[in-house]
Amino acid sequence: MEIPRHWRLQKQRYGLVGEICPHCSAKIFPARDVCPECGGEAKEPFRFSGKGSIYSYTVMNNAPVGFERGLPYTIALVKLDEGPTVTAQLTDLGANKVEIGMPVQMVTRRIKEDGDERGMLIYGYKFRPVMG
Amino acid sequence: MAEKEKGSLLLKTIRPVGIVGYGAYIPQYRLPAAEIARVWGQSEKAVPIKEKAVPGLDEDTITIGIEAARNALARADIDPELIRAVWTGSESHPYAVKPSSTIIAEAIGTSPHIQAADLEFACKAGTEAMVMAIGLVGSGMGDFALALGVDTAQGKPGDALEYTAAAGGAAFVIGPAEIALVEIISTYSYVTDTPDFWRRAYQRYPEHGQRFTGEPAYFKHMHTAAQTMMDESGTSAQDYTYAVFHQPNSKFPRSAAKKLGFTDEQIKTGLLSPVIGNTYAGASPVGLTAILDEAQPGDRILMVSYGSGAGSDALDLRVTDRIAERRHAAPTTAEYIARRIEIDYATYTRYRGILQTR
Ligand SMILES: [Zn+2]
Numbered sequence: 001m002e003i004p005r006h007w008r009l010q011k012q013r014y015g016l017v018g019e020i021c022p023h024c025s026a027k028i029f030p031a032r033d034v035c036p037e038c039g040g041e042a043k044e045p046f047r048f049s050g051k052g053s054i055y056s057y058t059v060m061n062n063a064p065v066g067f068e069r070g071l072p073y074t075i076a077l078v079k080l081d082e083g084p085t086v087t088a089q090l091t092d093l094g095a096n097k098v099e100i101g102m103p104v105q106m107v108t109r110r111i112k113e114d115g116d117e118r119g120m121l122i123y124g125y126k127f128r129p130v131m132g
Numbered sequence: 133m134a135e136k137e138k139g140s141l142l143l144k145t146i147r148p149v150g151i152v153g154y155g156a157y158i159p160q161y162r163l164p165a166a167e168i169a170r171v172w173g174q175s176e177k178a179v180p181i182k183e184k185a186v187p188g189l190d191e192d193t194i195t196i197g198i199e200a201a202r203n204a205l206a207r208a209d210i211d212p213e214l215i216r217a218v219w220t221g222s223e224s225h226p227y228a229v230k231p232s233s234t235i236i237a238e239a240i241g242t243s244p245h246i247q248a249a250d251l252e253f254a255c256k257a258g259t260e261a262m263v264m265a266i267g268l269v270g271s272g273m274g275d276f277a278l279a280l281g282v283d284t285a286q287g288k289p290g291d292a293l294e295y296t297a298a299a300g301g302a303a304f305v306i307g308p309a310e311i312a313l314v315e316i317i318s319t320y321s322y323v324t325d326t327p328d329f330w331r332r333a334y335q336r337y338p339e340h341g342q343r344f345t346g347e348p349a350y351f352k353h354m355h356t357a358a359q360t361m362m363d364e365s366g367t368s369a370q371d372y373t374y375a376v377f378h379q380p381n382s383k384f385p386r387s388a389a390k391k392l393g394f395t396d397e398q399i400k401t402g403l404l405s406p407v408i409g410n411t412y413a414g415a416s417p418v419g420l421t422a423i424l425d426e427a428q429p430g431d432r433i434l435m436v437s438y439g440s441g442a443g444s445d446a447l448d449l450r451v452t453d454r455i456a457e458r459r460h461a462a463p464t465t466a467e468y469i470a471r472r473i474e475i476d477y478a479t480y481t482r483y484r485g486i487l488q489t490r
Pocket residue numbers: 021022023024025026035036037038039040042
């Protein structure tokens with residue numbers, strides 16, 4: 001059972017909440033309480049805008065347990081506008097061809113089911129092409 | 133909003149309230165009704181709508197609610213920690229036990245110091261959430277409340293409702309009238325015990341009592357709610373720039389509107405069922421968002437929902453001067469409708485989990 005771990009990560013996963021460094025203003029994701037830029041203590045929560053662009057990507061044709069239902073899917077390294085890079089699934093691609101530098105925005109989606117139909121549903125951030 | 137007159141059936145608040153932010157979300161997949169007709173060997177000419185919105189593999193009532201709520205918050209331009217209640221009306225909550233509303237609340241960043249619950253009243257659960265939020269803010273218990281109407285409705289394969297059962301939702305931040313985009317003049321509800329549509333516990337698909345749909349159900353409740361609202365308010369159809377009614381198909385809301393004296397011009401903006409289907413608890417709420425995307429200050433709007441079982445909520449609304457400065461803070465409902473990917477029936481069965489793989 002992974003319930004306690006999911007619960008701790010919820011805020012970070014649902015809403016892309018990290019931290020901001022009070023010393024040098026660096027935006028930190030995921031939260032680690034220590035600033036990677038200046039080494040100072042950084043515990044102030046920061047909600048990222050969810051806007052970013054594709055840094056690199058790969059198409060997954062085999063998936064870890066719990067992720068099979070969405071195959072095939074694209075995993076990308078997304079460079080957030082505020083600085084940090086996150087790894088996430090892309091969604092709602094439709095006819096869009098994924099390209100390096102493509103602007104994307106965060107959405108909260110179903111990531112996987114924990115176990116069978118009786119298990120918990122895990123929600124979290126994915127990215128999709130910017131609308132409009 | 134005036135103090136409640138003695139004997140009036142209208143619900144009016146002590147403190148003036150309004151919609152300070154609104155938002156919609158519609159999934160991008162579309163299943164044409166003609167495709168459903170093809171699979172079941174039925175006439176493509178007799179289908180009730182053009183096509184319906186279908187959720188993707190990673191979408192459900194909670195994810196749709198989160199995006200609609202984020203859009204509503206963007207237009208409201210308030211700190212989510214000011215919200216004092218999150219109420220989600222739906223008949224397709226992902227969990228049988230475990231609220232959708234707490235997940236939505238956490239995702240949009242409310243504080244934990246809030247009321248939260250899921251509501252269920254077939255297709256009127258969303259407007260019921262709105263009336264509750266109006267009551268909470270109108271009584272002065274809190275300044276802001278979030279009401280959602282969202283569904284990912286399922287029709288039994290081969291059933292008449294499969295053509296229309298669709299996915300989508302809307303969210304409304306209810307708050308003080310001084311900063312509202314839409315003033316809430318009053319509300320009125322009408323409910324009776326009517327056996328037109330139901331789903332028993334542990335059943336996957338709903339049943340409908342053929343003899344009870346239509347006249348004694350939809351039309352009776354919609355008409356009574358709308359007509360009582362207008363009689364008690366001293367208004368008639370001509371006093372409203374727009375009207376939006378529950379829309380289980382293309383035909384029912386048009387007939388209801390005509391009988392109440394509304395023209396096609398008044399209802400066409402909010403009538404989305406032909407192109408997205410029946411989004412159940414989201415139906416009239418999403419229709420309202422489409423109206424608010426184009427309405428002008430001073431426009432009066434009559435909104436009437438219908439939920440099987442049965443009942444209707446009527447809301448009398450007036451657009452304020454603030455609409456123009458806030459409406460562009462989130463995608464319009466038309467933009468979501470335009471983001472369209474057509475799927476076939478086979479893909480639909482996969483996306484909706486109808487295929488048995490074990
Ligand atoms: Zn630092």
